Amino acid sequence: MPNSTYMKFDRRRFLKLGAAGTALAVAPVVSGGEAAATVRTNARIVIAGAGAAGLSMAAQLSERLDGATITMIDSRVRHYYQPGFTLVAAGLKNAGYAVSRTADYVPRDVEWIEDSVAEFDPDGNKVITQGGQSVPYDFLVVAAGIDLDYDAIEGMEVDRIGQDGIGSVYHSPEMAEATYAAMSRFAEEGGVGLFHRPATEMKCAGAPLKYTFITDDVLRRRGNRARAELIYAAHDGVHFSVPIVSEKVRMLYQDRGIDTVFHHVLKQIDIGAKEATFDTPEGDATIDYDFINVVPPMRAAAAVRNSPLPWHTGPYAADGWVEVHRETMRHLRYPNVFAVGDIAGVPKGKTAASVKWQVPVAADHIAADLAGEESDSAFNGYTSCPLITRFGRAMLVEFDYHDNLMPSFPGIIAPLEELWVSWVMKTIALKPTYLAMLRGRA
Amino acid sequence: MDELDPTVMLAVLLEMMGAWFWILGLLAVIGIAGFVYVLAVERTLSSRRLVRAELIGVLGGIGALVLMAYVTLSGFTDAGGPIDWLVIGLIFGGGLVGTTILAYAIGGLVSIFSGRKDRLKHRT
Structure with missing residues (x-):
């Protein structure tokens, strides 16, 4: 069982790296350097959810871990590129633009159970699917997403x-x-x-x-x-x-x-x-x-809301968001559980851009645990919103947990200006970056 | 991967352009190789052919802008700041230079090979 007390954070270094990054279109993945090496393990890892965060995590862990049994559980066979919904609702793209097949992104060595998680049992280290299958794990990644109420x-x-x-x-x-x-x-x-x-x-x-x-x-x-x-x-x-x-x-x-x-x-x-x-x-x-x-x-997905995983107090308790450390994405009470994507009970950041930065951090901590090492990877709350202000122009708004602007191209692309280049990123660069992220290549 | 990773850039470009990435890349390599070959064989830069190639290059630059407008669902009246005009200039310039090199290379190769045929005809 990993011990969460060893985690150290070098925030200054991380922020510096973040500032040196590029826009979502080319943003680098931040990881813990040495821990990026492949780890030999026979650990059982369950990923609950096959949305942007789940698929991205499956790709990253599949790349990082050699010999692990990685199981992803989700009943959805259609994958939605949700950042594209706005362009569809603007009449610029048809619905098909935002739809693809989950199967296209599942790594070969990851087992996909086409069912949904009905029950999380973090005390018993297992999840139970809607169909009644009990799936035990050594590490659990919760990426079960949001319920629209x-x-x-x-x-x-x-x-x-x-x-x-x-x-x-x-x-x-x-x-x-x-x-x-x-x-x-x-x-x-x-x-x-x-x-x-x-x-x-x-x-x-x-x-x-x-x-x-x-x-x-x-x-x-x-x-x-x-x-x-x-x-x-x-x-x-x-x-x-x-x-x-x-x-x-x-x-x-x-x-x-x-x-x-x-x-x-x-x-x-x-x-x-x-x-x-x-x-x-x-x-x-x-x-x-x-x-x-x-x-x-x-609100958090129902199975998570009704589990021991959500916050018990504070602003994220009422709607069942998972109680994780905002920098490591590690559960505060169950150290072998991580949450990434929309389900995570952290400020801001329910965007694909946040997923892109959260997932490598959580993956790095899992890999470090399995290697018996420490990881100093930390997520600083980065998120990005190409805020369309009219057809042909957008503001590339990027910020962190502390409401600091985090421009990827400081001095080149002004974050609070309505620019055509920001629109260009939204229309042609964002989806390819997103898809590369799902495949673990960005 | 603390720094910007070229493999990430490549992955994104491949997702963005698909087969066009390789087609355009191949075209660029062929164009540059052809241009260098023509220069090496002729040992001079034909000013008449260069002017013609530049005129075709202007069309290439305009074509690059039209293509960009098409794929980004926008027009150049949408430019809102200096960076926009800079990028528009770079797109036009890229289209112009690329097409000019390609047109010069094609013109040169046609000239070289038709010249050889003429020489072969004279021999027979």
Whole structure:
């Protein structure tokens, strides 16, 4: 059993390396140097989840460990390139752009059980699948992802997405495409466009902001901006959790004529009457809309929520995020358990860019444990958001746990400027980098 | 892999371009090799052919910009800062120089081999 007390962190060195990195398109993997050598082992490793984090971890461990039994458990045969949903919902790509096959990325020496995990038993060092199979492990990597909790919004009907002015970019590639259809109709007819975000932790917190910008631009390009009112309902008192970015978004929203209301959390939607009811400090507030982009509350996958793995206290307890050390991704109570990707109970960072940096760190700690060594690899909270501000331009926003901007090209690509090169990265470089990451090559 | 790893760059480029990576790479190698061969055989730079190649090169530069606009779903009116104009210049320049070298090499090779044929005809 590994001992978590030996871990040492050289944050200054890591931050320096991070600053020397390049953008997501070419960002280097940070690892612990010597520990990157192949480790001979017969350990049993279970990866729960085959999304971006699970597949990336499978590729990394498969590369690093010789002789290990690596088992990945996930019932999903379709793989979603989720950063592409925004482009689909913008009408620039079709749904197929964001869909591929999980099987295409599973390394040859990794066993894939096409089932979902029903129960985590970290005290017994095993997981039990929906089909009743018990899978024991020496190390567990939890990468089970997020549940989109549409049911938490009273009156919301997922099958109405694309109709009656209802959009929801997050649901799936198909629903992102349907969202474009609804937004496009709105852009012809005008009215009130309503945008918001949930009060929970969420995937890519920039996405609801992006979609507001995109809708504004579609209206302008069709000459209908004057016929529409756009409202962004923030769940707290800011536009974005990183202050310097929030201020920039505030200025851009002002420039584009997008109104913002604060401390509004969507609780109910009346699809027939096109009314959205928000929970606010002053009580319920109803806003009529003609188009709404519904962003559901997001919680840890149910099997994880109902296991001993989540935080018991603090901001990540309520929705079941896994209690891990924010720099090593190692569980604080079960040292042979790691969590990477959306499921990890760490600040910010529910993005593919974070996965890219979390996974090598966790893999390095597992490999070091197996080699009887120490790893000084640490994740600094890096995440990246190519924040689209109109068609053809984006801001390449990158930051860490401490709200520091972490520009990959300091002095070359300004993080808070609307640039075409940032758009270029989003449209042609991000997906290849993502796919290379899944294959363990980036 | 603390530093930027060229293998990462290669992996990303391969994902991005697929077979086109090798096709364009091969074209670049053939173009440069052909250009060097023509220079070596002729032992001079034909100014007339170079001007013609440069004119074709301008079309290549424009073609590179059109291709970039197509794959990025954007236009060059989207440029928002100095880095954008620099990148646009580099894309145009890359297309121009690459096409110029290729056009010069093709022109030179055609000239060399047609010249040989003429010489062979005269011998017979």
